[in-house]
Amino acid sequence: MPVKETRSFREVCRENGIAVTHQRQVLYEVMKSMDGHPSPEEVYARVKKKVPAISLATVYKNIHLFIESGVFQKVSMHHGSVRVEMNGEPHHHMVCSKCRKITDIGEKELGLVAKRSRLPGGFLVERYAVDAIGVCASCQKSSC
Template identity: 60%
Template sequence: MTVSDANQFRALCDSAGIAVTHQRQVVYEELCAMHGHPSPEEVYLRVKERIPAISLATVYKNIHTFIESGIFREVSLHHGSLRVETNAHSHHHLVCTQCKSITDIDADEFLLSSRGQSLPNKFLPERFSVEVLGLCVECQQKQASLS
């Protein structure tokens, strides 16, 4: 970590209104250095290499702080508990970034909206996310070898 990196982190914390602590900085640095979609546990294991006395709870708390401050994002807003999709129609979801409520929206209705109309329920869109769901190569191969 260079001096300019440290200054940058200080500036980041200042604008987010959070304190600069050693633990926080190391969690941040490790997150930046990690690729993919690490779990708190994975972050903890790496941070622990540098701060052996750190607590898992501290890692959790800092990750949450970063997410609340918009410094990092969670991959999915609806982890936590299994939810069953009871709507059999082709539809999308309006997901509230704050309360995490999920509202269904007809596939047709969404097409209209994306052409400039407003969304139902006075929903205020912040970002769109397209999920492509399917099979990765490994699972395609597993499936092929089974049949």
Template identity: 30%
Template structure:
């Protein structure tokens, strides 16, 4: 995990008047140190041994705070379980349709796409997301 990213995130929170609790630090550090795109429940299960008094509501409240501060991205897929990404740089994802694993796809952002969409549709485009769906290597091997 890049401690520099965590330190910058902490500084941003403090500059916005947010108090840094041990739980908040643990959630933020976990998100910025993983590439697994966890759900709130997965984060809770990962941290509950170290924070037995922490609730799932604490996780959700902090994820909302981090999202509003621009420190994490929420990935929704139309079902009830959002995934969270501590990497807020522009990047794409490959998603396994079998196990729902999400992997970052390190490809340069497609420039000009948002402007073209805006010009063509009249929408005021804020951002875009590109996801690729398929079967991961592990699930492919399990099927064979």
């Protein structure tokens, strides 16, 4: 049994002022062991094998907690609904992590990018989509 891992999880909890529960710990360890970019349902299915009585709500609540605490990250700023792009010009996005606003920024203004069309594994690039994730000017001013 990995004592070191256990300790680091307890430390993570202490740092963030959250309780060390059995469900939380198993969830953390299962997620750590998963490759790729699982959805909450996939995580739930895996955790359920070890803690059959766990609730999906608990999985969601703790995934959020881990993300808020910075233990894990969201792959994308999950926009909640489909967003449509009508701007035909090549550009990227500034995404505010507080208010979720998406603002266009031109390729040149962003100051990017090596334009490689082949990546390792033979992946053929059609386009790059860059999100600069941070805090917009007005959210920096407001306290909330």
